[in-house]
Structure formats: C-alpha cells, structure tokens
Amino acid sequence: MKRGRKNSENKNSSLEEIGEESKKQKIADEESTKISESPDWGNLLPDIILQVFQYLPLLDRAHASQVCRRWNQVFHMPDLWRCFEFELNQPATSYLRATHPELIKQIIKRHSNHLQYVSFKVDSSKESAEAACDILSQLVNCSLKTLGLISTARPSFMDLPKSHFISALTVVFVNSKSLSSLKIDDTPVDDPSLKVLVANNSDTLKLLKMSSCPHVSPAGILCVADQCHGLRELALNYYLLSDELLIALSSEKHVRLEHLRIDVVSENPGQTHFHTIQKSSWDAFIKHSPKVNLVMYFFLYEEEFDPFFRYETPVTHLYFGRSVSKDVLGRVGMTCPRLVELVVCANGLRPLDEELIRIAERCKNLSAIGLGECEVSCSAFVEFVKMCGGRLSQLSIMEEVLIPDQKYSLEQIHWEVSKHLGRVWFPDMMPTW
Amino acid sequence: MSTMLHRTIHLFRKGLRLHDNPTLLAALESSEVVYPVYILDRKFLMSAMHIGTLRWHFLLQSLEDLHRSLTKLGSCLLVIQGEYESVLRDHVEKWNITQVTLDAEIEPFYKEMEQTIQALGGEMGFDVLSSMGHTLYDIRRILDKNGGTPPLTYKRFLHILSVLGDPNAPVRNLTAEDFQRCKPPSALGLVEGYQVPRPEDLGIPQQSQSPWRGGESEGLQRLEQHLKNQSKNHSLPPVSLQGQLLWREFFYTVASATPNFTKMVGNPICLQINWYQNAEGLHKWRMAQTGFPWIDAIMTQLHREGWIHHLARHAVACFLTRGDLWISWEEGMKVFEEMLLDADYSINAGNWMWLSASAFFHQYTRIFCPVRFGKRTDPEGQYIRKYLPVLTNFPSKYIYEPWTAPEEAQKQAGCIIDRTLRPRKTKDPSSHRRNGVELRTESTAPKSQANTLTTKPRLLNFGSPWSHSDPHSTCQGPQPKAVSRLHASVGRGM
Numbered sequence: 001m002k003r004g005r006k007n008s009e010n011k012n013s014s015l016e017e018i019g020e021e022s023k024k025q026k027i028a029d030e031e032s033t034k035i036s037e038s039p040d041w042g043n044l045l046p047d048i049i050l051q052v053f054q055y056l057p058l059l060d061r062a063h064a065s066q067v068c069r070r071w072n073q074v075f076h077m078p079d080l081w082r083c084f085e086f087e088l089n090q091p092a093t094s095y096l097r098a099t100h101p102e103l104i105k106q107i108i109k110r111h112s113n114h115l116q117y118v119s120f121k122v123d124s125s126k127e128s129a130e131a132a133c134d135i136l137s138q139l140v141n142c143s144l145k146t147l148g149l150i151s152t153a154r155p156s157f158m159d160l161p162k163s164h165f166i167s168a169l170t171v172v173f174v175n176s177k178s179l180s181s182l183k184i185d186d187t188p189v190d191d192p193s194l195k196v197l198v199a200n201n202s203d204t205l206k207l208l209k210m211s212s213c214p215h216v217s218p219a220g221i222l223c224v225a226d227q228c229h230g231l232r233e234l235a236l237n238y239y240l241l242s243d244e245l246l247i248a249l250s251s252e253k254h255v256r257l258e259h260l261r262i263d264v265v266s267e268n269p270g271q272t273h274f275h276t277i278q279k280s281s282w283d284a285f286i287k288h289s290p291k292v293n294l295v296m297y298f299f300l301y302e303e304e305f306d307p308f309f310r311y312e313t314p315v316t317h318l319y320f321g322r323s324v325s326k327d328v329l330g331r332v333g334m335t336c337p338r339l340v341e342l343v344v345c346a347n348g349l350r351p352l353d354e355e356l357i358r359i360a361e362r363c364k365n366l367s368a369i370g371l372g373e374c375e376v377s378c379s380a381f382v383e384f385v386k387m388c389g390g391r392l393s394q395l396s397i398m399e400e401v402l403i404p405d406q407k408y409s410l411e412q413i414h415w416e417v418s419k420h421l422g423r424v425w426f427p428d429m430m431p432t433w
Numbered sequence: 434m435s436t437m438l439h440r441t442i443h444l445f446r447k448g449l450r451l452h453d454n455p456t457l458l459a460a461l462e463s464s465e466v467v468y469p470v471y472i473l474d475r476k477f478l479m480s481a482m483h484i485g486t487l488r489w490h491f492l493l494q495s496l497e498d499l500h501r502s503l504t505k506l507g508s509c510l511l512v513i514q515g516e517y518e519s520v521l522r523d524h525v526e527k528w529n530i531t532q533v534t535l536d537a538e539i540e541p542f543y544k545e546m547e548q549t550i551q552a553l554g555g556e557m558g559f560d561v562l563s564s565m566g567h568t569l570y571d572i573r574r575i576l577d578k579n580g581g582t583p584p585l586t587y588k589r590f591l592h593i594l595s596v597l598g599d600p601n602a603p604v605r606n607l608t609a610e611d612f613q614r615c616k617p618p619s620a621l622g623l624v625e626g627y628q629v630p631r632p633e634d635l636g637i638p639q640q641s642q643s644p645w646r647g648g649e650s651e652g653l654q655r656l657e658q659h660l661k662n663q664s665k666n667h668s669l670p671p672v673s674l675q676g677q678l679l680w681r682e683f684f685y686t687v688a689s690a691t692p693n694f695t696k697m698v699g700n701p702i703c704l705q706i707n708w709y710q711n712a713e714g715l716h717k718w719r720m721a722q723t724g725f726p727w728i729d730a731i732m733t734q735l736h737r738e739g740w741i742h743h744l745a746r747h748a749v750a751c752f753l754t755r756g757d758l759w760i761s762w763e764e765g766m767k768v769f770e771e772m773l774l775d776a777d778y779s780i781n782a783g784n785w786m787w788l789s790a791s792a793f794f795h796q797y798t799r800i801f802c803p804v805r806f807g808k809r810t811d812p813e814g815q816y817i818r819k820y821l822p823v824l825t826n827f828p829s830k831y832i833y834e835p836w837t838a839p840e841e842a843q844k845q846a847g848c849i850i851d852r853t854l855r856p857r858k859t860k861d862p863s864s865h866r867r868n869g870v871e872l873r874t875e876s877t878a879p880k881s882q883a884n885t886l887t888t889k890p891r892l893l894n895f896g897s898p899w900s901h902s903d904p905h906s907t908c909q910g911p912q913p914k915a916v917s918r919l920h921a922s923v924g925r926g927m
Contacts (some may be wrong), residue, residue: 089707092710093709094698094707095698095708095761096698096705096707097706124707151705153707153759154709154759236666299822323802346805347800371810373801373805426588430747430787431587431684431784431793432676432680433681433746433747433780
C-alpha cells in the first residue's frame with residue numbers, strides 16, 4: 001500500500017502521514033462534492049495556489065500543505081523556498097521559539113538548491129551558532145544571493161573555534177559564486193576568508209556588513225574594495241578604514257558607493273588609538289560618490305575625540321552613543337556641511353545653545369535631530385528651529401532637555417516650535433513612573 | 434410603588450477608600466443594609482502578584498485606616514479571610530444578600546474574579562453592580578474613540594482625551610447618615626473573625642523600615658501637603674500631578690486592551706527580544722550587589738523603604754535590560770511588583786516595556802549611564818552615602834566609580850575596593866548596535882500594526898537604506914495587503 005511505502009521512506013515525517021489521511025478523506029469528500037457542487041479547491045491551477053501561499057506565514061502554509069496532494073506539491077515548489085530565515089534558539093537560553101529541526105532537515109534535503117536569500121538568527125548560546133555553521137556547511141548546492149548571520153543577543157559566533165566557522169562560511173562563498181548581500185557582523189571572519197569571498201563573488205557583491213569582526217585587518221578589507229567593483233554598501237569598524245580603502249572605493253572601475261557605515265568604538269577609555277584619515281582621501285571619496293550616505297556611530301569616551309572633526313568631514317548621519325563634549329559638538333558644526341541627521345545621546349550640564357545655532361547655520365542639509373541627556377535653553381532652541389524651518393522633518397527632543405528662560409516657558413515652547421516647523425510638535429516625554 | 438432595597442455586600446478590592454467612591458455610594462443609595470467587606474484571599478493575591486513584606490504592611494495599614502474611617506461614620510470594615518468564592522457563598526446565604534457591589538478593574542485576574550462573582554450571582558440570585566471608580570475616564574470610551582484599539586503614543590492619547598472632554602467630577606462625600614440607614618447588625622465589627630489581621634497573624638515579619646504608611650488618610654494628607662508645597666519641587670515626585678494621573682490613565686488604557694500585557698511572548702505590542710537567561714546577574718541586581726554604587730543605592734532604598742524616585746526607577750530598569758545586563762524586563766517587573774508600595778499592574782509592566790525599548794518607542798532609545806546619570810543630579814553623592822554607608826567617607830570625585838580611586842584615597846575613606854570584583858559591563862563590545870537602530874530591525878517583531886511601524890526607525894534612516902537594496906526585506910514574499918494595512922494604521926495609531 002502507498003501508505004506503508006511513505007512511512008518507510010520518511011519515518012519521522014508525520015506531515016506525510018497526515019497528508020495521506022487527508023487524501024483519503026478527500027477521496028471520500030470528492031464523491032459528495034460532485035453531488036453538492038462546491039468549488040474544487042484541490043484542482044485550482046498551481047500558480048493560483050502558489051500566489052495564495054506566498055501570502056501565508058510558514059506555519060499556515062505548512063498546515064495548508066497537508067490538505068491534499070496538489071496543495072502539498074505547491075508547498076514544495078521552488079518559488080516558496082527562495083527566502084528562508086533560520087531561527088536558532090536553545091530553550092535553556094532563549095525565550096523565543098526556534099525553527100523546527102525536522103523542518104531544517106527537510107529544507108536541506110529538498111530545497112537547498114532553491115534557497116537564494118537566507119538568514120540565520122542565533123541567540124546567546126554557542127550551540128545555536130554551531131547549529132548555524134552546521135547548516136551552512138551543508139549548503140553545497142546553493143547559489144545564494146543573500147546571506148545574513150545575525151546575533152540577536154550577543155556575538156555567539158565569536159565563541160566558536162575560528163577554523164570551524166571559517167570552513168562553514170567558505171562553503172557558501174565557494175559554492176554560491178553569486179553573492180550579492182552579505183551580513184557577517186560579530187563573526188570571526190578573517191582576511192583569508194575574505195580573499196575566498198572575493199575570488200568567487202567579486203562580480204556580484206553589492207552589500208557587505210561586517211562591523212565588529214576583530215580578525216579582519218585593513219589589508220583584508222582593502223582586498224575586497226580592490227576587487228569588488230560593484231560594492232555599493234559597506235559597514236565596518238573605524239580601525240579598518242584607511243586612506244587606501246577610500247581611494248580604492250573611488251577608483252574609476254568602482255561603482256558609486258551609496259552607503260558607508262563606520263562604527264567608532266572604544267571599550268575602555270584610553271585603550272584604543274584612533275588613527276587619522278587624510279582629508280584628501282575623503283575628498284576623493286566624495287568626488288567619486290557625491291551622493292553617498294556616510295553614517296558614523298561614535299561610542300567613545302569624551303577624551304578620545306581628538307583625531308575627529310578637525311577638518312571638513314563628509315559625514316551625513318552622525319550618532320553619538322555616549323557622552324560627547326560641547327567642544328566636539330562645536331567642531332561638528334564647523335566641519336560637517338553635509339550633515340543630514342544628528343543624534344546626541346548625552347552631553348554635560350552646560351547648555352548647547354551656541355553649538356546648535358552654529359549647526360543650524362552651517363549644516364544646511366540637516367533634516368533630523370535627536371537630543372537625549374543634554375541641555376538647551378528654550379530661546380536658543382526656538383532660534384535653532386527658526387533657522388532650520390520646515391526642513392526639520394524629525395525633531396526628537398526629550399522634555400528635560402529644554403530649560404525654560406525669561407522668554408519662554410515649557411508650555412510656550414511647544415507653540416513656538418510648532419509655528420516655525422509648520423506642524424504640531426511636542427517634545428518626547430518619558431512616562432512618570 | 435417603591436423599589437425594593439437591597440441587602441448588599443460592598444466588596445473592597447483595590448480601592449481602599451471612601452472618598453470619591455461611586456460604587457460604594459451606589460451601594461448605600463440602593464440598600465437597606467450594606468456590609469463593607471474586604472476578603473483577604475491570600476491564595477488569590479499570591480497567584481495574581483508578587484507581594485513582599487513592605488507591601489503586606491502597607492495593605493494592612495490601609496485596611497486599618499479604612500476601618501477607622503468607617504467606624505467614625507458609624508460603620509465598620511469586615512475583613513474576612515479565605516477563598517473569595519467560598520467566603521461569598523457563605524456570607525450571601527448567612528446575610529441574605531441580594532446585591533454585591535464592587536469597583537470595575539482592568540487587570541485580568543480581577544476581571545476573572547468579577548466574572549466568577551457574576552456567575553455566582555446568577556446561581557444564588559443576587560445582582561452584581563460594578564462601576565468605574567479607578568480611572569478618570571471610562572476606558573471603553575477611549576478605546577472607542579480610537580477605533581477600538583488603545584492609543585500607543587502619549588500624544589495620541591492626549592488628543593483622544595481632549596475630544597472626550599473633562600473627566601467626571603468626584604461624587605459626593607459619604608456621611609454618617611448614609612451608613613446609619615444601612616447599618617449591619619451592631620457589634621458585628623467586633624467579631625474576631627472580621628478584624629483586620631496583624632502582620633504576625635499572617636506570618637509576616639513584624640518589622641517594616643518604610644517611612645511610608647498605608648491608608649486613605651495618609652494619602653489625602655500627603656496630597657494636601659504636596660499642593661501646599663508646590664513651589665518647592667526639589668525632592669518630591671518631579672512632574673505635575675496632572676501628568677502623573679494622565680500617564681497612569683494611558684497605561685491603564687493600553688493594558689486593558691492588550692492580551693498578555695505583562696509578558697513578552699504573546700504580547701502584540703511587545704518586541705520579541707532574545708534576552709539573556711542570567712540568574713546570577715539578576716540576583717546581583719536585585720540584592721543591590723552590582724558594584725555600581727548608584728544602582729546599588731537605589732536598589733537598597735527600594736528594599737528598605739518601598740519607594741524610589743521615578744528617575745531612579747528609569748536608571749535601574751535601563752541597567753537591568755538594554756543598558757547593561759540584557760535581562761528580560763519581565764524579571765525586573767516582578768521584583769518591582771514585590772517591593773514597590775505603589776506597584777500597579779498596568780503602570781509597572783508598561784514602564785518596564787518602555788524602559789527596555791520593548792514598546793512605546795521614541796524615535797531612538799535613550800540609555801542611562803549607571804555612572805554619569807546619578808552624577809548629574811547629585812554630584813556629591815549624598816544619596817549613595819545615605820543608602821550605602823560603607824561609602825560614607827568616599828571622596829565625591831570617585832564615589833560613582835569607586836574602583837577608579839587610588840589606593841590611598843580608598844584607605845583614607847575606610848573602604849577598600851576589591852578590584853577582582855570590579856563591575857564589568859556584561860554587555861559585549863558590539864552591543865551598541867543591539868541598543869540602537871539594529872535592535873528594532875533585527876529582533877523578531879510581532880505582526881501587529883503598532884510594531885511594524887517601529888521596526889523601521891524613523892529618525893535614524895540608516896535602517897531603511899539597507900533594505901532598499903537588500904532582498905532580506907522581501908524575505909516573506911510579496912505582501913501588498915500587509916503594506917496597505919500598515920499605511921492605514923499610521924494615520925490611526927499615531
């Protein structure tokens with residue numbers, strides 16, 4: 001009997017067993033269907049069922065696949081397996097559910113050559129990172145376009161022995177040959193593996209995110225820039241940035257860069273030395289890619305900003321994650337004419353009046369600003385908004401930032417600012433607990 | 434034809450007060466006898482919430498106060514211990530009860546209790562009257578005006594309220610005459626089984642170091658004092674009273690319409706985040722042993738007194754969750770619930786979600802530094818010296834980061850810092866990315882309309898440029914319907 005055969009093929013596959021059950025039911029139903037003339041859902045054109053299935057989340061799709069053989073066939077059509085996100089969580093360390101191991105097995109067995117856009121989300125445990133590597137090493141028939149390794153809690157991939165990780169990753173690098181987007185932040189990827197990436201995917205690579213990859217050196221990333229001329233988006237840590245890199249990204253053969261994200265991070269004050277980039281390198285960079293978004297995240301201690309904002313810097317999106325001094329913000333106003341967004345998480349106790357006014361004056365493209373633990377007098381703030389006017393589409397100021405003075409109280413300021421912005425505006429309020 | 438007057442049990446639950454009590458007033462106006470009852474159902478209370486020693490003291494003090502106030506008006510409070518359903522059954526029969534009155538509440542466990550009582554009423558033949566007495570507005574009206582869902586931003590919430598108009602005025606004060614008409618059999622209050630128990634009767638440690646006493650009288654007195662002192666806002670709760678009440682209303686509204694409000698999993702407005710399971714870290718935080726004096730002083734005050742300033746709550750909540758320890762906000766919420774005298778289902782959970790950046794987002798997350806934040810408000814560290822006496826003589830320069838003090842200074846201050854225990858932030862070096870923009874784009878967001886908005890950070894647009902060229906954003910397949918639903922909700926929810 002068919003049923004018996006299916007059972008011996010896939011002992012663990014209860015999906016198939018249930019499929020058989022519903023098939024039997026369906027045969028019985030079909031008799032009655034002919035009598036009652038209800039629509040024949042089982043015989044819809046596969047393309048239509050496919051369309052509908054594309055709207056369903058995976059679990060619903062899996063349930064639908066058990067209804068009848070036709071629907072089951074559609075469930076396994078390649079189109080539905082182009083994108084997949086593997087969620088790898090250990091019950092002991094995570095509150096969240098994981099992709100079922102049986103499903104993972106099925107995917108590797110039946111659909112690995114359909115996969116094109118794949119991501120792995122791992123929790124804080126080493127086991128999850130290992131599981132991800134395990135799957136990666138089996139993707140031999142895959143022609144991936146996108147690969148994302150996402151650490152949702154902490155850099156679990158860094159717990160793995162480097163060689164183990166690298167060999168799994170290079171399986172994909174070597175076999176895909178058409179990687180376009182690669183997110184490998186917080187992983188132990190190194191220079192040699194980047195060489196393998198480049199050797200196989202230099203024509204197709206467009207996006208590379210590799211912040212906090214401590215085993216990569218400036219030479220390693222330079223190799224990528226030199227060979228991957230289609231690279232449009234890049235994210236890395238500041239220590240990897242070099243004059244050579246900027247020049248390589250600006251060579252004639254290279255396409256225009258669209259996004260460059262740089263994380264400037266210091267764990268312990270005074271421990272990291274930050275090198276300087278030549279102004280000429282930035283100039284060449286902007287000349288080649290005049291519309292590029294240059295995104296800089298600063299997580300430094302106040303005394304570590306010396307090398308920065310000493311000359312014109314083409315940054316567009318600037319984020320200060322820790323405390324930044326009044327002095328540095330003053331320099332930002334002087335040196336960042338391309339500035340579009342500015343977020344200051346914390347400053348000192350003295351008001352930032354002059355610095356803000358200067359930024360309004362000199363950063364003519366500024367359209368978004370956020371201020372956290374700072375102080376600004378209400379008058380200066382109104383002046384700032386007046387000068388920027390309607391170009392400020394995002395104005396996110398914590399209520400405590402604004403200091404009332406003789407001219408304006410907190411109640412009045414919301415009217416004044418709304419007036420100059422041309423829309424209703426309130427400061428951000430933290431709930432009173 | 435005169436309407437029949439009821440024989441009523443008025444059930445005090447959360448609202449232990451006489452002032453502005455519409456339900457109690459309705460009871461008195463519709464009855465020939467009213468039994469003011471508080472059912473002390475320990476089993477129910479402990480299954481519904483965590484209650485520490487200080488909170489028990491506060492509760493018993495509040496009951497004592499209520500009893501005194503009722504006695505002054507010629508009545509009394511009857512405290513009956515036991516499971517509420519069987520207590521009600523017994524007393525409905527014993528006293529021939531035809532009506533039970535109680536305040537409407539929004540917490541699921543109280544709602545369930547009310548349903549049980551309704552069912553009991555159907556079975557035993559008594560009416561149940563419940564009216565709104567715990568919020569300024571009828572929450573259902575707020576939900577209605579917002580299209581059936583709770584407003585998820587404070588601005589939107591204020592807008593809805595402005596449409597609804599002013600809240601109702603307080604109902605009239607109760608008088609001795611009201612109670613005289615409805616007197617239960619005299620001397621009932623003196624029956625032993627109906628008295629307010631003492632802590633030792635409940636097996637609770639007798640001592641409470643908290644300077645705050647429970648009860649309506651205390652509360653009204655402090656309110657009077659606060660209104661008199663309005664100009665002096667130095668050490669009192671900082672924001673205007675009106676603001677505090679409205680925030681409370683905001684959280685009550687969201688909580689009332691959100692399933693699993695006090696949990697992450699199954700909570701439609703809460704980001705699903707892979708918090709660490711870290712029992713040791715949680716224990717250290719709870720026991721004021723993190724090694725950051727600012728945090729430890731706050732947690733010490735919390736243990737000892739049951740109240741901490743709202744900025745202090747922000748600091749320790751941030752520290753536990755996305756600031757340093759990366760532990761789930763649910764754990765912090767449980768600790769606060771146990772120790773805070775003013776712990777409240779909606780406000781506690783709501784604030785924890787807010788502070789851990791799990792819900793109600795601003796444009797970007799704000800992190801409180803455990804060293805810098807306290808320094809700004811109290812540069813001399815007076816607060817730390819008060820609650821961590823071991824650091825009393827420590828120089829102000831180092832008191833927020835004592836491990837940075839040179840050995841000489843430590844010796845002089847009489848407090849040597851064990852450098853091996855120096856607090857190390859358990860966050861990893863790249864955690865800044867998990868705290869900022871990436872947190873919202875890369876955590877698994879539930880499919881509710883509110884959260885899909887916040888997965889695209891609006892201020893920091895660097896999230897979206899990636900998705901233009903990144904097929905990850907189309908990972909789920911074409912979903913045009915989902916997108917248009919999203920745009921529709923932008924207009925409504927915000």
